[in-house]
Amino acid sequence: MTPFENSKSSKKSSGRGEPMVWFTGMWLSFGMLMIIVLLSIIVKNGFSTFWPSPVLQIELVEGSEAGLRGSSKLAGDIRKEQIRTTASETGEAVPEIQLFIGNREAYNTGFRFVMESDIKSRDFPEGIMRAERLEYGDMIGYPARLELADGSTIKSTDDSFASTLHDIVKEGNKRRHEIEHIEKDQIGAINRSMESIKMKRRGWESEEDIPEKTQKEMEEKQAELQADYEELASEAKTLRELQSANTLHYLLPTDGERSVPTGSIVDYYYPNQLNLFQRTLRFFKRVGSFVKEDPREANTEGGIFPAIFGTFVMTLLMSVAVVPFGVLAAIYLREYAKQGPIVRSVRIAVNNLAGVPSIVFGVFGLGFFVYFMGGSIDSLFFSERLPTPTFGTGGVIWASLTLALMTVPVVIVSTEEALVAVPRGVREASLAAGASKWQTIQRIVLPASLPGIITGLILAMARGAGEVAPLMLVGVVKLAPTLPLDTIAPFIHLERKFMHLGFHIYDLGFQSPDSEAAKPMVFATTLLLIGLVIALNAFAIIIRERLRRKYKTSAF
Amino acid sequence: MTNTTAENTTEEAVETAPTTPEGAKLDYIKVEDFSFNYTPEVRVLDKITMDIPEKQVTSFIGPSGCGKTTLLRNFNRMNDLIPGITHEGTIHIDGQEIFDKKLEVISLRKRIRMIFQKANPFPKSIYENVVYSLRVAGRNNKALLDEVVETSLRGAALWDEVKDRLHDSALGLSGGQMQRLSIAHAIANQPEVLLMDEPCSALDPIATAKIEELICKLKNKFTVIIVTHNMQQATRVSDQTAYFYLGKMIEMNATQEIFRNPSCEETERYISGKFG
Numbered sequence: 001m002t003p004f005e006n007s008k009s010s011k012k013s014s015g016r017g018e019p020m021v022w023f024t025g026m027w028l029s030f031g032m033l034m035i036i037v038l039l040s041i042i043v044k045n046g047f048s049t050f051w052p053s054p055v056l057q058i059e060l061v062e063g064s065e066a067g068l069r070g071s072s073k074l075a076g077d078i079r080k081e082q083i084r085t086t087a088s089e090t091g092e093a094v095p096e097i098q099l100f101i102g103n104r105e106a107y108n109t110g111f112r113f114v115m116e117s118d119i120k121s122r123d124f125p126e127g128i129m130r131a132e133r134l135e136y137g138d139m140i141g142y143p144a145r146l147e148l149a150d151g152s153t154i155k156s157t158d159d160s161f162a163s164t165l166h167d168i169v170k171e172g173n174k175r176r177h178e179i180e181h182i183e184k185d186q187i188g189a190i191n192r193s194m195e196s197i198k199m200k201r202r203g204w205e206s207e208e209d210i211p212e213k214t215q216k217e218m219e220e221k222q223a224e225l226q227a228d229y230e231e232l233a234s235e236a237k238t239l240r241e242l243q244s245a246n247t248l249h250y251l252l253p254t255d256g257e258r259s260v261p262t263g264s265i266v267d268y269y270y271p272n273q274l275n276l277f278q279r280t281l282r283f284f285k286r287v288g289s290f291v292k293e294d295p296r297e298a299n300t301e302g303g304i305f306p307a308i309f310g311t312f313v314m315t316l317l318m319s320v321a322v323v324p325f326g327v328l329a330a331i332y333l334r335e336y337a338k339q340g341p342i343v344r345s346v347r348i349a350v351n352n353l354a355g356v357p358s359i360v361f362g363v364f365g366l367g368f369f370v371y372f373m374g375g376s377i378d379s380l381f382f383s384e385r386l387p388t389p390t391f392g393t394g395g396v397i398w399a400s401l402t403l404a405l406m407t408v409p410v411v412i413v414s415t416e417e418a419l420v421a422v423p424r425g426v427r428e429a430s431l432a433a434g435a436s437k438w439q440t441i442q443r444i445v446l447p448a449s450l451p452g453i454i455t456g457l458i459l460a461m462a463r464g465a466g467e468v469a470p471l472m473l474v475g476v477v478k479l480a481p482t483l484p485l486d487t488i489a490p491f492i493h494l495e496r497k498f499m500h501l502g503f504h505i506y507d508l509g510f511q512s513p514d515s516e517a518a519k520p521m522v523f524a525t526t527l528l529l530i531g532l533v534i535a536l537n538a539f540a541i542i543i544r545e546r547l548r549r550k551y552k553t554s555a556f
Numbered sequence: 557m558t559n560t561t562a563e564n565t566t567e568e569a570v571e572t573a574p575t576t577p578e579g580a581k582l583d584y585i586k587v588e589d590f591s592f593n594y595t596p597e598v599r600v601l602d603k604i605t606m607d608i609p610e611k612q613v614t615s616f617i618g619p620s621g622c623g624k625t626t627l628l629r630n631f632n633r634m635n636d637l638i639p640g641i642t643h644e645g646t647i648h649i650d651g652q653e654i655f656d657k658k659l660e661v662i663s664l665r666k667r668i669r670m671i672f673q674k675a676n677p678f679p680k681s682i683y684e685n686v687v688y689s690l691r692v693a694g695r696n697n698k699a700l701l702d703e704v705v706e707t708s709l710r711g712a713a714l715w716d717e718v719k720d721r722l723h724d725s726a727l728g729l730s731g732g733q734m735q736r737l738s739i740a741h742a743i744a745n746q747p748e749v750l751l752m753d754e755p756c757s758a759l760d761p762i763a764t765a766k767i768e769e770l771i772c773k774l775k776n777k778f779t780v781i782i783v784t785h786n787m788q789q790a791t792r793v794s795d796q797t798a799y800f801y802l803g804k805m806i807e808m809n810a811t812q813e814i815f816r817n818p819s820c821e822e823t824e825r826y827i828s829g830k831f832g
Contacts, residue, residue: 338639425676432634433689433741434666443692444678550679550725 039530046527049520050286052279053077055128055140055271056099057253064118068107068254074114075128075140075253076101077271084113102130102140106252110137110517124272127156129250131268133260134296137517141250144257149245165268168246172263175239182236190229192488197222202384290524299479299508300518304525306480310396310498311532313484315465317400317494318407322460325404326411327446327453333412334419335441347416354409362470365402370394370474374495390495394475396484397494402474403467407460414459418452419445447547454544458537465533468502476503478511501529581650584610584779585631585749590645592626594638600626602803603645608796613771613780615790615811618800619826624783627800628751630654631781632668633661650748666693669742673754675734677726677741682718685726685737689745704744712740713770732763739770743778750774752782756789768793787827791815799823 057075060067066074076099086092095116104110131139146154146164154161197218204210210218243263251257269282293303333350337343374391382390391397422445430440468476477497484496505525508518585608592601600623608614616624629635630647633654647654654664666689677685684691686708687701695701705722709715714736718729726737735755742750752771756764771793774780784790790797791811798808799822807820818824 423676425672425674426678428634428637429672429676429738429741430678430688430692431637432632432665432670432672433692434662434745435688435692436662439692443688448679 042523042526042530045520045523047283047524049524050283050290052130052269052271052274052282052286054124055130056122057125057128058099058114058122059120060114060118061120064114066112066114066118068101068112069252069256071254072120073253074099074101074112075125076112079111100138101253102138103136103252103258105136106254106256106258110514126270126272128253128270128272129268130271131248131260132266132301134264134266137297137301139250139258139260141252141258144249144251146262147247147249147259149242165248165262168262169265169268172243172265175243175263179236179239179243182232182239186232187229187236190225190232193225194222197225199384291528295479298512299504300512300514300521304499304501304504304521304528306483307499307501307504307525308528308532309483309485310476310480311465311501311529314396314400314403314471314498314500315461315536317396318403318464319457319461321401321404322407322411322464323453323457326408326456326460327415329408330412330415330419331441331446334416335437335445350409350412354413356406357469358406358467359469359473361402361406362473365398365405365470365474366394369398369401374398393495394473394477394497395495396475396498399471399475399498402470403464406467406470407464410460410463411453411456414456415449415453418449418455421452422448451544451548454540454547458540458544461536461540462533465536466502466529468500468506471500471503476500478503478507501525501532505529580610580612582609583607584650585781586646586648587627588646588648590627590630590643590647592623592630592635592643593641595640596642600803601630601643604805606798606805606808608779608781610779611775611777612795613775613782613793614796614798615794616781616783616798616800617785617787617790617826618806620785622800623803624798624800625753628753628781628783629670631749631751632665632670634665634670636661666745667747668749668751669745669747670751670753671735671738671742671755673757675731675738675758677729677734677737679725679727681723682726682729682737683722686740686744688741693745708740708744711743711774712736713766713773714740730763732759732766735759735763735767736770739767739774743774747778749779749781752780754783754785757785764789787815787829799826801826 055075055077057073060072060074062072064072068074078097079100080098081095082098083093083095086094096113097116099112099114100110101107101112102110125142127142129139129141129143133139143156143161143165145156146161146168148154148164154164200218201210244261246262247259248262248265249257249259274282290303291308292305294305295307296302333343333346337346370393374389374393374395377391378386378389426444426448427440430444431437435443475497477499480497480499482493482496484493484498485491486493505522508525509515509522512518587604587606587608590601590604591599593599604627616628618624626635630643631649631654635641643655649668652659669689678688680688683701683705686705690696690701690704706715706719709718714733717733718737726734729737735758738755739750756767759767768789771780771782775795782790782794794811796808797811797814799806799814799818799820801822807814807818807823809819814823815827818827
């Protein structure tokens with residue numbers, strides 16, 4: 001055979017393999033497509049939650065079913081445009097739009113579907129205002145006048161209206177923070193002191209056993225605290241009254257006049273007057289407050305800061321627990337244990353542990369960590385508080401440990417793989433230098449396998465941060481009044497319940513009274529959870545790459 | 557036969573190796589009837605008996621799979637790492653039985669250092685590579701370590717090349733430098749014996765020449781045993797040569813003698829390149 005013939009035949013055989021390239025490539029693109037579509041849906045919907053879209057006002061044809069309160073007008077921002085097939089026999093396709101009309105206290109609904117054929121005219125009125133309120137969701141209407149506490153009235157056509165409203169709302173927001181500070185921090189501190197006196201009292205067998213002097217001291221202290229409390233409470237009360245002293249009166253787009261105390265307006269703007277730059281600014285402002293603020297109104301409004309923080313703290317605690325556990329177990333399994341049927345079956349068992357449904361881990365966590373360990377800690381160290389449990393109820397520590405248990409197989413498997421990958425020559429060189437086995441592991445093998453261990457940690461974190469089912473049993477709550485880390489000693493409160501982004505998504509989407517209204521929040525929270533997981537992973541990947549460069553074994 | 561060669565060696569060593577210091581023991585490493593099995597069926601060393609003199613270079617030659625590396629790895633008990641091995645007979649180094657249960661293998665490995673076929677620098681700096689054996693022994697005195705680094709690197713003829721980048725990663729060195737670093741690392745804790753397992757097999761001729769020159773210098777201080785496939789190398793560096801074939805030691809003698817006038821036919825066929 002001449003070389004020429006040879007090359008020809010090889011060309012032919014590679015030509016026969018060509019369809020497989022397309023076939024395998026197809027599956028990859030299919031997977032990529034699904035990921036891109038899913039991500040873009042989340043990103044689009046998540047971000048559009050914060051985009052201040054213009055408010056449309058429509059005039060309905062006479063006799064339209066969409067009309068509210070006998071009016072032919074409706075105003076709101078368009079949430080959806082769709083074509084609905086009617087239920088009648090003919091099954092006509094009807095184009096319609098969904099409007100978010102706000103003003104829930106007046107309309108009893110947040111949304112309205114309007115058929116295109118029912119719309120007589122559309123316009124974007126300049127003067128329409130949208131205000132974010134503490135109650136009943138957003139207001140959409142035309143400001144009429146401000147009625148101030150001193151009895152004076154400023155009409156919306158007056159020159160001073162805009163600046164007065166701005167100042168009043170700003171003042172109201174400031175005062176709200178003050179009230180919050182008094183109620184949460186100062187009264188909270190008094191409550192804690194009261195609680196500790198109560199606990200002290202319980203420390204004695206009965207009331208009679210308490211020495212008279214102590215008894216007296218405690219009573220004095222209690223009276224003092226009570227006085228402080230009353231003073232603060234009355235202060236908060238006057239502030240609250242001030243909050244509702246001024247009212248903003250406005251006209252609904254449909255009919256009639258309504259009023260809202262300025263103290264409950266969080267923010268307001270004229271959506272049809274904004275240019276692109278102002279819209280973008282407002283967009284970022286809303287993103288910022290979403291990330292920074294506490295939730296309001298059954299979580300459907302406001303921010304999700306406690307959930308972000310809770311997820312973050314839980315994931316960190318989980319990592320702290322899972323790494324030593326998994327790495328030490330893997331070291332024994334790979335370096336010390338005699339490889340044989342027992343080790344093989346242990347390895348299979350560990351791998352299977354990764355396939356156990358997460359809710360089973362939740363049940364185990366509840367039984368073992370919460371009831372058994374938490375209950376024991378309570379009876380040993382916090383017996384004076386019983387029957388109120390301290391550690392014997394769900395908490396961030398138990399949630400982290402449960403997730404650590406769930407993700408430990410991932411860490412064990414990846415650590416083992418990393419340990420195997422350390423070249424035998426390097427180990428031998430270390431042993432030949434008079435190092436003991438542990439010294440070799442500690443100084444040579446572990447540093448070289450750190451990148452692999454961190455890969456395992458990344459996978460564990462990604463799984464742990466997104467997990468919801470087991471957390472529902474061991475410490476996640478819909479609304480946590482406090483954070484697991486704060487400025488009150490001992491600063492880290494491992495026993496506290498916490499909020500979690502994954503659970504927040506479930507709660508908003510499926511447990512809230514108006515799931516339609518909560519939908520934007522669901523998308524925004526999902527986007528944030530994905531963002532948080534990506535951020536944690538990126539951090540771990542950066543560390544891994546650094547270590548990889550440092551400890552890369554020689555390519556001679 | 558082995559006995560006669562051993563006697564020959566004794567006489568020849570005195571004659572042909574005048575560099576050997578006075579008082580050096582001629583049976584510094586004494587191997588007696590040593591057999592070694594990886595598994596009960598696979599016997600790789602069969603009743604080896606030999607004496608290796610102190611402060612000389614002894615080379616082991618023979619075709620692949622003849623057991624020379626296995627024997628070398630027994631001297632510092634690196635074969636302990638392999639499960640299922642068995643051995644018979646004894647090896648004494650400086651009068652000490654190395655398979656003695658009371659002997660700590662770690663202290664043995666500190667005295668009998670090994671240089672591998674492929675240099676395996678640790679993923680650490682050059683400095684840390686050299687002082688590794690001192691660090692694991694718990695000696696962390698900075699002044700002492702600095703001194704050891706310099707003397708060891710000078711001893712391994714590497715000092716001038718790396719003195720300005722001692723704290724750079726050792727993985728940035730060339731192959732020949734890495735192998736000399738291995739030697740520096742091995743002599744850092746002043747061992748008694750250096751075991752070299754084909755130290756030049758992955759190196760180019762220039763790097764090989766440097767290492768060979770170094771080996772000739774090292775024998776003033778250490779007892780060196782080198783496994784090599786390169787016959788010229790054996791003639792260039794070693795004082796004594798042992799020829800192995802199929803797990804047996806066929807012949808051991810002064811290097812010049814064995815290459816000029818081998819007593820066994822197999823040895824002659826091997827060294828003249830007729831097989832192997």
